[in-house]
Amino acid sequence: MSERINPDLQKERDAATFDVEELSVLLHNGAHELEKKRKLEELVRNDPDYKSLPFDFLSREAQYEEGVRRSTIAVAKKDQLGSLIENHGDLITYNTHVGRGKAGPFNLHTGMFIPTLVKQGSPEQVAKWLPLSENYQIVGTYAQTEMGHGTFLRGLETTAHYDPHTQEFVLNSPTTTSIKWWPGALGKTSTHAVVLAQLYTLGKCHGIHAFVVQLRSLEDHKSLPGIMVGDIGPKFGYGANDNGFLKLSNHRIPRENMLMKYSKVAPDGSYSKPPKSTLTYGTMTFVRAMIVRGSAQAIAQGATIAIRYSAVRRQSEMRPGEPEPQVLSYPTQQYKLFPLLCAAYAFHFVQVKMIEAYSEVTELVNKGDFSRTQELHALSSGLKAYTSAISNTGLEVCRTSCGGHGYSCASGFPALYTNFTPSVTYEGENTVLLLQCARYLVKCTRDLRSGAKLPGSVAYLSCGCDPSSIGKDFTNVKTLDSLYKQRALGLIRFASGKVDASMDGGMDLVGALNESSVHLVRAAVAHSHYFVVRNFFEKLSKLTSTSQLLMEVLHQLSLFYALDGVAQHSGEFLEDGLLSGEDVKQIRQLTVEMLPKIRVNAVALVDAFEFGDDVLGSVLGRYDGNVYENLFKWAQDSPLNKTDVSVWFVMWGKMGCSNV
Ligand SMILES: CCC/C=C/C(=O)SCCNC(=O)CCNC(=O)[C@H](O)C(C)(C)COP(=O)([O-])OP(=O)([O-])OC[C@H]1O[C@@H](n2cnc3c(N)ncnc32)[C@H](O)[C@@H]1OP(=O)([O-])[O-]
Ligand SMILES: Cc1cc2nc3c(=O)[nH]c(=O)nc-3n(C[C@H](O)[C@H](O)[C@H](O)COP(=O)(O)OP(=O)(O)OC[C@H]3O[C@@H](n4cnc5c(N)ncnc54)[C@H](O)[C@@H]3O)c2cc1C
Structure with a gap:
């Protein structure tokens, strides 16, 4: 196979107006971090132990086995990585490459089991379980959702009754709907789980609490008495992950297995409340913040594949005899993809902000200050929902923008989408x-x-609603900021007003919130959208050592992101009189006029994300752009091509049919 870069792709790279390396360094938090990432990727790429057929050609069982094989090798080789692993993030980078970006069987162990132990365990519990977990002597998951309830946590049915005589908790799944259902790696992989159950002691229920439950023997991996555990079967995606079920029948665990950093049960069964009841929800806040990061990465991957392929793909003579243009040259193609490219950048900067906010609040919580947990909950909930929804629909736009080849698994989109959409x-x-x-x-x-x-994140709610204060220069950052602020304020005040009116009419808060929930959802989207836009502008205003050329490009992206958002949600800006119909037309025209400016840098902008070909898993999005020869090569691996004569012909003959 040729090593050359596809000339169309090379031409795009040569035309870029900024230094891609400078942007990569910025996106990867400095040259040192970028260098580590590159070395880790190279290690995985060159390691023969990680070579295998693409997951797309494997059965579900084989995908799980391959996921386990890779994850196990990664654990065995972890100690050889030396100075390349300086922090948890480096390990995640390594594991992402090992797992080719798919959800592997140890994801829940590192992503939820360990964080819950650390956040909710007493110092003694952390000292006992953390080393075992970090060395993979035990492998855990987070078992909260039940067949009957995922959302309504207060409605979970699993019970943990304290028995003071033996100083044990007795765990039960009293109904079919109480069977734990969905937790990742629960079915076959995990030896332990953090199980969320209703705590009963001295005859009183104290709501859901977290318990460390051993599921399988550490000797032979057999499930323990009182534990019925297994895989929930094939899903929309996630083939390499054994999402599982768990039915508990009078399963006893020692008192010390209830995570007791905040709430406690003493040997005599007396209960001490946590300082705040929602502290049990802490791991979910953490993972929601991580999903904002995942959303940024997913849409950046989708944009990388679609934009590179659009530069390589040529289609339709515009005039007879003329060369066919690259599909990236069509304004309609640009209008599909550039909003998503800009969203990838906006989401990148907001995920950094989200994780900073999470760390700040966690530090306060560790000092006993819970004053900002509500704000963090609202921010992480809004941003998780907003960014994941845009990335989810955006991936499908990216796929369809690749025409027929987008439908092939060779595009990488089926795996990317089915992995991300949950x-x-x-x-x-x-x-x-x-x-x-x-x-x-x-x-x-x-x-x-x-x-x-x-x-901070809601301080703007004290501002006045004043549409007349908004300027008319729509390329001005201040004007755009005011527009988004006024839209959010308007929708939040409208929804709050509806809630107040229902309560004035005698309804309780819960009823009033439910009655206005359609308005409330729109308000939360507008608030989260404003946060993303404002953060993008603020982030750029703080970049002091970035070159002028790069600043110009990033400024264009932020402007396009904000203008396109107004065009897409124009109804809401019109409803409140923030814009006139003429203003909306002008804004739409501005976005169209900006397309060529973004086009010149589009390939370089996706290159800067530096997704390796292994992680993208896409023939269409290959760095070298050699799509067609590799598409042909990829198809040769199809198991159906192992034989020339197909099973059809054999069956046809067996049935006495003949076509000669
Ligand atoms: C790789 C990933 C794999 C996947 C793993 C999983 O899916 S794992 C499974 C993932 N499963 C899920 O994610 C399940 C989703 N469900 C839930 O998280 C909860 O059931 C709920 C939040 C929807 C409602 O809970 P509820 O009925 O107990 O609450 P309520 O509505 O009555 O409000 C009471 C108060 O609590 C406050 N508050 C709430 N959460 C937090 C928080 N995290 N922090 C701080 N505060 C929080 C709230 O603001 C309110 O304050 P106010 O106004 O009274 O001052
Ligand atoms: C791939 C995958 C991996 C998972 N991994 C884990 C794991 O590791 N551990 C774990 O414990 N769980 C896991 N889960 C479960 C997951 O957390 C839940 O499925 C999720 O929280 C949604 O809950 P639900 O299924 O009960 O949805 P439901 O709440 O039943 O949602 C159904 C519909 O009802 C609506 N709805 C529900 N409540 C309200 C309300 N109050 N107001 C308005 N509308 C409402 C929703 O908007 C939705 O449209 C996983 C799920 C998947 C798909």
Whole structure:
């Protein structure tokens, strides 16, 4: 196979107006981090132990086995990585490459089991289980969702009754709907799970608490008495992951297995409350913040594949005899893809902000200060829902923008989409999370009336609603910021007003929130969208050592992202009189006029994300752009091509049919 770069792709790279390396360094948090990432990727790429057929050609069972094989080798080789692993993030980079970006069987262990131990375990519990977990002597998962309830946590049915005589908890799944269902790696891989169950002690229920439960023998991996555990079967995607079920029958665990950093059960069964009841929800907040990062990466991967392929693909003579243009040259193709490219950048910067906010609040919580947990919950819920929804629909736009080849697994889109799409459901279904965010926004508008000072992400709610103050220069960052602010304010005040009116009419808060939930969801989306736009502008204003050429390009992306958002949601800006019909037309025209400016850098902008070919898993999105010869080569691996004569012909003959 040729090593040359496809000339069309090379031409795009040569035309870029900025230094891709400078942008890559910025996106990867500095030259040192980028260098580590490159070395880790190279290690995986050159390691013969990680060579195998693409997952697309494997049966579900073989995908799981391949996932286990790769993850196990990765653990065995972890210690050889030396100085390349400086922090948890480096390990995630390594594992992502090993797993080719797919959800592998140890994801829940590192992503939820260990974080829950650390966040909710007492110092003694952390000292006991963390080393075992870090050395993979035990492998865990997070078993919360049941067949009957995922969203409504207070409705979970699994019980943990404390028996003071033996100082044990007795765990049960009392009904079919109480069977744990969905947890990743629960079916076949995990030896342990953090199980969320209703705690009963001295005859009283204290709500859901987290318990460390051993599921399988560490000797022979057989499931323990009282534990019925298995795989839930094939799913939309996630073939390499054994999402599982768990039925508990009078399964006993020692008292010390309840995670007791905050709530406690003493040997005599007396119960001490946590300082805040929602602390048990802490791991979910963490994972929601991580999903904002995942959303940024997913849409950046989709844009990388679609934009590179669009530069290579030529289609339709515009005039007879003329060369066929690259499909990237069609304004309609650009209008599909550039909003998503810009979203990838906007989401990149907002995920950094989200994780910073999470770390700040966690530091406060560790010092016993819970004053910002509500704000963090609202922010992480809103951003998780907003970014994952855009990336989810955006991936499908990217796929269809690749025409017929987008439908082949060779495009990488089927795997990318089916791996990503559960993000809109798991870790809090998106509508439910937007309602959580909106509930906080309503609370803030009430607090304002009693003179409260609101924290950072919602401080703008104290601003006045004044459409006339918005300027008409739509390429001005301040004008765009005001537009988004006024849209969010308008929708939040409208929804809050509806809630107030229902309550004035005698309804309780819960009923009033439910009655206005359609308005509340729109308010939460507008709030989250504004946060993303504002953060993009703010981030760029703080980049002091970035070259002028790169600043210009990033500024264009932020402007296009904001303008396109107004065009897409024009109804909401019109409804509140923030814009006139003429203004919307002007804004739409501005976005069309910006397309060529983005086009010149489009390939370089996706190159800067530096997704290796292994992680993209896409023939269409290959770095070298040699699509056609590799598409042909890829098809040769199809198991149907192992034999020339197909099973059809054999069966045909057996049935006495003949076509000669
Ligand atoms: C790789 C990934 C694999 C996937 C893994 C999974 O999916 S794992 C499974 C993932 N599963 C899910 O994600 C399940 C999704 N479901 C849930 O998270 C909850 O059931 C709920 C939040 C929807 C409602 O809970 P509820 O009925 O108990 O609550 P309520 O509505 O009555 O409000 C009470 C108060 O609590 C507050 N508050 C709530 N959460 C938080 C928080 N995290 N922090 C701080 N605060 C929080 C809320 O603001 C409100 O405050 P207010 O106004 O009273 O001052
Ligand atoms: C791939 C995958 C991996 C998962 N991994 C794990 C795991 O590791 N551990 C774990 O514990 N769980 C896991 N889950 C489960 C997941 O967290 C839940 O499925 C998720 O929280 C959604 O809950 P649900 O299934 O009960 O949806 P439901 O709540 O039943 O949602 C159905 C519909 O009802 C609507 N709805 C529900 N409540 C409300 C409301 N109050 N107001 C308005 N509308 C509402 C929703 O918007 C949605 O449209 C996983 C799920 C998937 C798909």
